[in-house]
Amino acid sequence: MPLTAADCARLDAGPDAPAFAALRERFAPGTPGTVYLDANSIGPMPLAAPARVQAALDAGWRVARRRSWNEFDWLDQPRALGQALAGVLGAGPDDVRVGESTTVNQYRLLRLALTLKAPRRVIVAERDVFSSNRYAAQGIAHAGLAELRLVPQADAAALAQALAPGDVAVVALSHVDYRHSLRLDMAALTAQAQAAGALALWDLSHSAGAVAVDLRGSAADLALGCGYKYLCGGPGAPSFVYAHPRWQDAAWPAICGWMGHADTFAFEHDYRPAAGMDGFLVGTPAVLANAAFSAAADLWRGIDPALLDARHRSLTDTLDTLVAQQCGALGVEVSSPREHARRGGHVALRFAHAGALAQALVAHGVVVSARKPDALRLGVHPLTTTHAELWQAVQVLRSLLEAGAWRDPRYQGSSV
Ligand SMILES: Cc1ncc(COP(=O)(O)O)c(C=O)c1O
Incomplete structure (x- = not known):
């Protein structure tokens, strides 16, 4: 009918x-x-998004100026936004931070995975993955920091072949293909990567906010995704980044910055990573973008x-x-x-x-x-x-x- x-x-x-x-x-x-x-x-x-941005501009930038850092939640936004997204990502309440672009997060999670799995140095990725993800991996390989092994598609057979030599540090996959919307089985492919001693890194750009995602349930190691698509963070919104608790304190982050230091305003001489996901913070947050994102975050908290x-x-x-x-x-x-x-x-x-x-x-x-x-x-x-x-x-x-x-x-x- x-x-x-x-x-x-x-x-x-x-x-x-x-x-x-x-x-x-x-x-x-x-x-x-x-x-x-x-x-x-x-x-x-x-x-609510325009009023949030307007308030950051007016009460913040115009009136309070540098006092804003103390009077408003500007420094806490990366954590607060991450907490709001945790439910729809199937993450633990403090497993997510918001900041940087998706491509930058792809780069730094790949680098982190290589550190965590050294001396393994192979990145496995899909040949036709979104261009920027491939470029991030190619850049790391070009710098001599890894070897890139591309598979035609992320099915169990292709992955088994790529994982067989036992040298893979990380399998980096898109949960959903950006062209034809094929969604992969996150739990099964994560298990396959992990059984071969590799980490599973997921790009959730085309699933987060559209369908239920279960990061903890699928035991994914690392994940990221765009903030501006289904998550409604606004044009150019920062990306989110996730690490399973077993990795949050396991190594220094790939980009060490003052916001990810254990005591940012002590201005210590030497870097010491902050505990948990705070170590994934880098520099000054994108306050205006985060203000826009906060309107969507309020919605996601209740979904x-x-x-x-x-x-x-x-x-x-x-x-x-x-x-x-x-x-x-x-x-x-x-x-x-x-x-x-x-x-x-x-x-x-x-x-x-x-x-x-x-x-x-x-x-x-x-x-x-x-x-x-x-x-x-x-x-x-x-x-x-x-x-x-x-x-x-x-x-x-x-x-x-x-x-x-x-x-x-x-x-x-x-x-x-
Ligand atoms: C699957 C996927 N990954 C990564 C990106 C790149 O994100 P960004 O431009 O925020 O770095 C996009 C952009 O559309 C995407 O669709």
């Missing part, structure tokens, strides 16, 4: 409707009539990961079905896995002209993204997207496909 608009309305009126309506109201609306399916790039804005996961499943199952039913004969194929447990935050479509089609969709009020060569990404945010919006988006997609809109010269330019 094909899904109908009425079915989508019924799904939006289900037993969780009041809870999700209340959550949606805590986000600022975008342009009326526009459907935003871009949470895989930049998540929606919490209503039940199981409810989030169920909502995401309902939405992405609906989208998957609608696309297959209405657009399957028009040359697009749903390329993300059908099973929710194997799918990440976005639903992906394979289409040879994905870039042009994405631009046509954006021009027609459906904000999506594309990645070369052929991935069209529809990033669904469980706290704001509705089933009715998905219906609307798929009607637009179908009409553009029927009209061959991707051929229009206006949509041929490159786009981020």
